[in-house]
Amino acid sequence: MNLTPLLVAEILLFPGLTFFVFMAFILEWLERKTAARVQGRRGPVVAGPFGIVQPVADFFKLSMKEEIVPEESDKFIMRWGPPLYFAAPAAGLVFVPVIALSALIQNQFDLFFMFFILSFTTLMASLLGYASAGRYSTVAVGRLVLQYSSYEIPMLLSMIVPAVLSGKLSLSGIVAAQSGHWFVLFAPVGFAVFIIAALAELEKPPFDIPSASTEIVGGWMTEFSGNTLAYVKLTKNLSYVFLSALSATLFLGGPQGPIFVSGAMAAVVLHTFYFTVKLLFVAFLIFAIRTALARVKIDQATRLFWTILTPLALVQLGVAVILGW
Amino acid sequence: MGRRRVGKAFGEMLRMVWARPVTVKYPFEPAKVAGRFRGKLDIDPAKCTGCGVCKNSCPAGVIEMVKIGTRKVGDREIENRRPVFDLYTCISCGQCVDDCRFGALKLTGDFELAVFDKESLVMKKALKIVE
Amino acid sequence: MSEEQDRELRKTGAGLMEYSPEGIMPFGPVHPSLKEPEYFSLLLEGEKIVDVQARIGYVHRGIERAGQDNTWIKNIYLFERVCGICSFAHSIAYSQAVEALSGFVVPKRGRYIRTIIAELERIHSHLLWLGLVGHWTGFDTLFMWIWKDRERVLxxxxxxxxxxxxxxxxxxxxxxxxxxxxxxxxxKKEMEFIQKRVDYYSELVRTEQTIVVRTRGVGRLSQDAARRLCPVGPLLRSTGISRDVRVEDPYAAYDEIVPEVKTSNEGDIASLLKLRLDEVADSCRMILEAMAKLPEGGYKIAFPRVVPRGDSVFHVEAPRGELFYFVRSAGSIKPSRVKIRTPTMANILAATEMLKGHTLADVPVVLTGMDPCFGCMDRLSVVEAGSGREWMMNGEQLRTFGIEYYSGKG
Known part of the structure; x- marks a missing residue:
């Protein structure tokens, strides 16, 4: 793989980082608006039309606030952890095909890299939580790690299902195998398991256990403030985009769509359109689940993942093996 | 009566999508208050006789009687007083309105009492002598 | 910590101070789930709560003392500010205590109107708590919905x-x-609306799985513990003990509009949810009944400025439980002593007892299952660190204590 200037520009701008950060802000706005709508409120209204600039305004306002680093915290991790934490979903998103059927960067085994990204995000979160040395963060990290160890297995199992169905281990290969028939048709259970595990990964209700504000204040983010907090929150939204994009890619055919046109420019527009629609669909699914449920306790979450979702994912995997064969 | 399951609230959520939001766009649109709302106090200087009953009845100590002149009753000099209201500490209970037998006081529906300058909430309207 | 160690520590009378600070999770005085400042040290073992110690007094405002400087009529506005939610319960408890002292009888229409407002207040207080249960269990949608409906009552x-x-x-x-x-x-329109919504919420909290697993069996208070710790109001009724001041010692117009006392035998948060929803429905019924029976005539009598010498005790059923007023008059225009016992004061011991053995995740919903109003409750007591001896002080002793305390600090 050689880095041409066009590729660098693509990674940094359009289907790459800038596009996804933009999507992260849009998703936050949509989340706040839809949650407000079903709760009988209006949500953000002031900044921009329908308050669409509100997440951006919040981000810049927060990044200009005073930053307090606790005396007893590990200064090194507090300083260099957040950029690494931010880098994880940003790096993962480059492997997701958006404007074409193949991603900007791809190799034969990039599904394994996705596994790595997902666990690295949690690892960074728990490192940051421990490094900040707060009482609430410590409890939150305990919950985070326990929750991770419970949702990881069903999540990875459900991610293997598309790989088995397509016989490929790269995201681009999985997308290419889905022309005409999306894997959600063959693996609806796998898709459901992945969405539920994604809720847990994103710390959204009903699995917002590691950041439950009524119990442990800010969760593992309690001791962060100012600029760092702004980026940590942005990263959480970026993870949101990442997981939505991943489920759109793995189960909904990514940029595949019903109508194809010839011509480079039109294809790019169509592919991006299909991809964005699917991403928003998954995001709306997550909004709907998160607004309709109460938070469960950590033992209940663990029991759910280990005794119900893991067997389901295994069964789905078995079905996929038979189908793929 | 229904069975226990996850996601019972979805039906109501869908209904709420079409319902009108409850939030009022208050600073951009005027907010409505009830007819009996007890807001900012107002005084009619023409009706006030300066008896000072309101001062004695105020639980928050908002009212101060200020001398505005003297009058002669027989061969004695008697001070003319009028109330000054520090609406910053007013709790809008309306006890002074109940106790004023001349009907000089009333509570208006105005509730926007946030000011930059505390002094601007001191109501000295009654000091202007209306003859 | 083993049970033997625990027993040993209890025998020596040492409090939580003896434990290592690492195991103690501070809950308050500033915490997102507590709307008022109060401090609870939770001794944790992992996520499990081993012991709880409550420390009160953060918002002590000296209202009882301030009441001695005000005239009888001004005190109405002072005492209703003890609590922001049950303010009408406070004002009628005080008014009726003073009326009992003077021997005046309020006209029937006035008593009916008092009943109507007291019940409206019960509806809005209960709806507030029900919404907050949604918030504490992370179900913000329920919280917003219930508060949206509560707005109509307000x-x-x-x-x-x-x-x-x-x-x-x-x-x-x-x-x-x-x-x-x-x-x-x-x-009539609003009450029918509330009744309809209450039916919906009863169904929702009973059948939505995620709420059920968070509330059923959580914060269980046994009847024996309730008899020992003397909680009041819905918390007591949820353990199966039928106590309601409105029925046992009717005031206002409760002798003619009789409330139906609801009880439950579970004593957990789920039963409290059901109990409070039922009480809201019952209040709606009572309001409509009172409106239908509302007598004509005067609603108020002229009241003298001076109240005759004597003591008076009055209790009402505030939304949170029995609210108790003691008023002493020396025959002047001011009370010489007013003592208030708010429901939270009676409930807080039971709440700390309910917490033990639960996990940290249950703290917000269990601690606040009594619908706490810490601002109402706070009072001052002095505890000697180490021995745990506590006593109440009068003003002069407090002053000497303060001088000694601060002279030691330089």
Whole structure:
């Protein structure tokens, strides 16, 4: 793989980082608006039309606030952890095909890299939580790690299902195998398991256990403030985009769509359109689940993942093996 | 009566999508208050006789009687007083309105009492002598 | 920590101070799930709560003392500010204590109107708690919905009394104003609306799995523990003990509009949810009944400035439980002593007892299962660190204590 200037520009701008950060802000706005709508409120209204600039305004306002680093915290991790934490979903998103059927960067085994990204995000979160040395963060990290160890297995199992169905281990290969028939048709259970595990990964209700504000204040983010907090929150939204994009890619055919046109420019527009629609669909699914449920306790979450979702994912995997064969 | 399951609230959520939001766009649109709302106090200087009953009845100590002149009753000099209201500490209970037998006081529906300058909430309207 | 160690520590009388600070999770005084400042040290073992110690007094405001400097009528507005939610319960408890002292009888219409407002207040207080249960269990949608409906009740209260929170509606000898014209129709409409919503929420909290697993069996208080710790109000009724001041010692018009006392045998948060929802429905019924039976005539009598010498005790059923007022008059224009015992004061011990053995995730919903109002409850007591001896002080002793304490600090 050689880095041409066009590729660098693509990674940094359009289907790459800038596009996804933009999507992260849009998703936050949509989340706040839809949650407000079903709760009988209006949500953000002031900044921009329908308050669409509100997440951006919040981000810049927060990044200009005073930053307090606790005396007893590990200064090194507090300083260099957040950029690494931010880098994880940003790096993962480059492997997701958006404007074409193949991603900007791809190799034969990039599904394994996705596994790595997902666990690295949690690892960074728990490192940051421990490094900040707060009482609430410590409890939150305990919950985070326990929750991770419970949702990881069903999540990875459900991610293997598309790989088995397509016989490929790269995201681009999985997308290419889905022309005409999306894997959600063959693996609806796998898709459901992945969405539920994604809720847990994103710390959204009903699995917002590691950041439950009524119990442990800010969760593992309690001791962060100012600029760092702004980026940590942005990263959480970026993870949101990442997981939505991943489920759109793995189960909904990514940029595949019903109508194809010839011509480079039109294809790019169509592919991006299909991809964005699917991403928003998954995001709306997550909004709907998160607004309709109460938070469960950590033992209940663990029991759910280990005794119900893991067997389901295994069964789905078995079905996929038979189908793929 | 229904069975226990996850996601019972979805039906109501869908209904709420079409319902009108409850939030009022208050600073951009005027907010409505009830007819009996007890807001900012107002005084009619023409009706006030300066008896000072309101001062004695105020639980928050908002009212101060200020001398505005003297009058002669027989061969004695008697001070003319009028109330000054520090609406910053007013709790809008309306006890002074109940106790004023001349009907000089009333509570208006105005509730926007946030000011930059505390002094601007001191109501000295009654000091202007209306003859 | 093993049980033996625990027993040993209890035998020596040492409190939580003896434990290592690492195991103690501070809960408050500033915490997102507590709306008022109060401090609870939770001794944790992993996520499990081993012991709880409550420390109160963060918002002690000296209202009882301030009441001694005000005239009888001014005190109405002071004492209703003890609590922001049950302000009308406070004002009628005080008014009725003073009325009992003077021997005046409030006209029937006035007593009916008091009952109506007290029940409206119960509805809005219970709905507030129910919504907050949604918030504490992370179900913000339920929280917003219930508070959206509660807004209609608050609007009704504003239309009648002129304010949403501090109603300033009761006065010595009756209520200050008559009901506004045409309130009967809107009252009927709103009560029917609330009744419909209560039916929906009862169904929702009973059948939504995620709420059920968070509330059923959580914060269980046994009947024996309840008899030992003497909680009041819904918390007591949820353990199966039927106690309601409105029935046992009727005041206002409760002798004619009889409430139905609801009890439950579970004693957990799920039963508290059901109990409070049932009480809201019952209050709706009582309000409509009172509106139908509302007698004509005066709603207020003239009340003298001076109250004869004597002591008076009055209790009412505030939304949170039995509220207790003691008023002493020396025959002047001011009370010489007013003592308030708010429901939270009686409930807080039971709440800390309920917490033990639960996990940290249960703390917000269990601790607040009694619907706490810490601002109402706070009082001052001095505890000697180490021995755990506590005592109450009068003003002079407190002053000497303060001088000694600060002279030691330089």
């Amino acid at each position: 609007d009704l209260i504003e239309a009648i009394t002129g304010n949403r929170v501090h109603k300033s509606y009761s006065t010595l000898g009756g209520v200050r104003r008559d009901l506004p014209d045409g309130i009967a129709e809107s009252m």
